[in-house]
Amino acid sequence: MARITLEMLRRRAEHNDGSLLSLEEVALHRQGLERLEGLQEACPRLKIALLQDNLISRIENMRKLKDLEYLNLAMNNVTCVENLEQCESLTKLDLTMNFIALSGLMSVKRLEVNHNLRQLYLMGNPCADFDGYRSFVIGSLPQLANLDGSDVTHVERIVARRELRRITQELETAARTKIETIATVDEIASIEPDHRPWCAATRVLDNENIESTLADTVRSTSSSKTYVKESFEPLPDDIADVKQKNQGDFKFRLIESDDDTAIELELHVGKFIDTSLILVDIQPMIVRVKIKGELLQLKLPHEVSTDSSTAERSKVTGKLLIKMPKLNWHVKPKTAIVKVQSRAEDQSAKVTYHGMGSDEPPDV
Template structure:
């Protein structure tokens, strides 16, 4: 038996942040509930209540729901309409596919002056002669019965027939009550026979509240038995490293990614399209020489690299615009490239300038103090300043043999 508990209602009240005192609508359908309880104490503000497709056999503990407007009790085991007079705001009542055979029980709805819609389709009372006229005459506040609108003409005719129909309905109710009594006794008498008969569930039987509960319990046991017999295969453990020791590719978080090389062919760059607003604390990156692994919310994205990378010189960061995770990995061949140097000069090279100053070239890799005398730098500069540059006297060019000195021509300056 399934009971209505506080945890069950809170679970169904997620739209109201789990609060019960202000809850206005709750759906408790298909929960195998057999009894209505606690709702009138915990949820006084309820306006809509769904209890269809359960095993409820009696309407109870809803009389204090003063604001209840819609009550759905379809597909249950209800046999009698009762305990609804306290639901002052009740506007719609759905009792489809129950076991209501005492049609006169609709008189208990007279106090529900706001009741406009009533559904009794699929109940034994619908087969009673004069069913619709009796309900219309009994409940003058109704506007629709079983989804069909009630016209003024239909209401007038029903009131005219009421006295005659009510007597006939009373006889039919008595007959149904006697029939139900026999069904209950027969069910109790043949219980052992049904348990012993292996082919019982393959035979057609009468549809009663008892048979419905028995069918439900039988199906429940069958499901439990099948679940035990069916051995669920354990989920295979995912391998990130193959049997040969090589890393394997996998994308558990199912995120988009792009791997490419930098323009200078020195780096391998991995761009992972993680969620933009995902907290960085939920991301972990592990760069290995031959593969890279990114753990996103506990799920692993692992990719094999085409070349070995330097793990110590790799970097990962989030894009400030897209939120993507960008991992930049330096290739090993680039990080190990030696610096090109000029071969060492073994001999000293000296040259003398036009002023007589000598220059000394240092050898690469040697200490300059071993070849240069720093103590003579000041004295040498003084001597160089005292030296005067030698100037050669300019010689005039001799005139040619055919030169004619013309005094009219001004001299060249």
């Protein structure tokens, strides 16, 4: 089973340039997560946490998330509402299709101190089958404006407040009477899949079966065919037909090297973007870079040697530097001083030359 790690969070924070301290929204659904951990330390400014369809059994390690407004834990293994009292900005909580039974329904009262809470979803939990379920929740949480997608009416609020004491007594009695046994994964695994009761252990086993099936599919696919990495489209025969493109609105500099022997492309890439998502293609008069499928295509001012070109990426800043040596271009030699035959015997001239085929200075 997976755990919430810094690397996982950075991959999910690419829209925020990989920065976690200022991250306001994170989507971690369908990751096979069993625990809530690390979010309050890594992402203290988090406002939206999407954690649906995992295997989380307990709400914990959330007390420092003072800006959290929306927490989605639908389709997990939660049995009790807890440890959210200090999430002062919480306005929406989704616990759809968990395993909150009658005894767990009593814990809803803990949300009374979350004064900004307006929307709560508990549908699909065992507790929702209790006759007085809706009135109990509305009476316990007077700040609610919507329960399970239905607006709380003024009449409902009055009735719930009047009947809360009686309903609470009935709920406590029903919770004591109903013996709630929690089956282990090993116990459920011994039952045929089609006859297993729907419980937290069944959800864990179903997830394991899905992961096993996906792994088998990947292995089968890998052995039967070679994965083809996304490549560049063919260039037209006439270089004049090539258009410059910057689909990702990338920041870049295309300059000549200090000694005029090469063309250099400096491209600003987010330091948390995986290098496997970057493709580089160098043609004699064209350089192309793809980052996460978005193309930067530039014409070069001079023909370059494709075989001698290099691409390097800084581990600190993530900046990409592509060096492309000019074709048939030598280092500019130092200034040469030659005698010039003239009327003045002591007259001389400074001549700067560029070597092409020979390193000898031209005749003057």
